[in-house]
Amino acid sequence: ILNAGSLVGRTLPNILATVFGPLNLLIVACSVSSVLLYIWFLVTGNGGMLVFEAIYGVTRAYVSCLPAATASLSKNPNETGLRLGMMFFSTSFFWLVSSPIQGALIGIEGSFWPVCVFSGSTVILGVFFMLLSRFLVRKENHTWKV
Secondary structure (H helix, E strand, O other), X not given: OHHHHHHHXXXXXXXXXXXXXXXXXXXXXXXXHHHHHHHHHHOOHHHHHHHHHHHHHHOOOHHHHHHHHHHHOOOOHHHHHHHHHHHHHHXXXXXXXXXXHHHHHHXXXXXXXXXXXXXXXXXXXXXXXXXXXXXXXXXXXXXXOO
């Protein structure tokens, strides 16, 4: 269900990114995703989890918009590969350590609410840095489409 929703969440935002800008779309998708992560522990039952997974799958635009947003920040097309490499290198550490941290949080409390707070807070921190990037690029380029 998550992957089926993610099919929509990975294709439709790329079409919308040509109109609104990939970084703007990434900020919206991650903001909605963080709200969903905060309320994830409130989901009960199999039906509720299926609905949550479908909605969360649609917000997974960050999977496809993150490289596009990173590439859009390059002034020179020759810098794109370097920027993508730096982005994937720096984010790889967070992807690597997040699962063990989440497992430890589940082990401490025996419930998912600490994982929801940790995950939602981490995504909100990322949104803050994306907003900062957007502000700096917007200031330099004088356009809202970033």
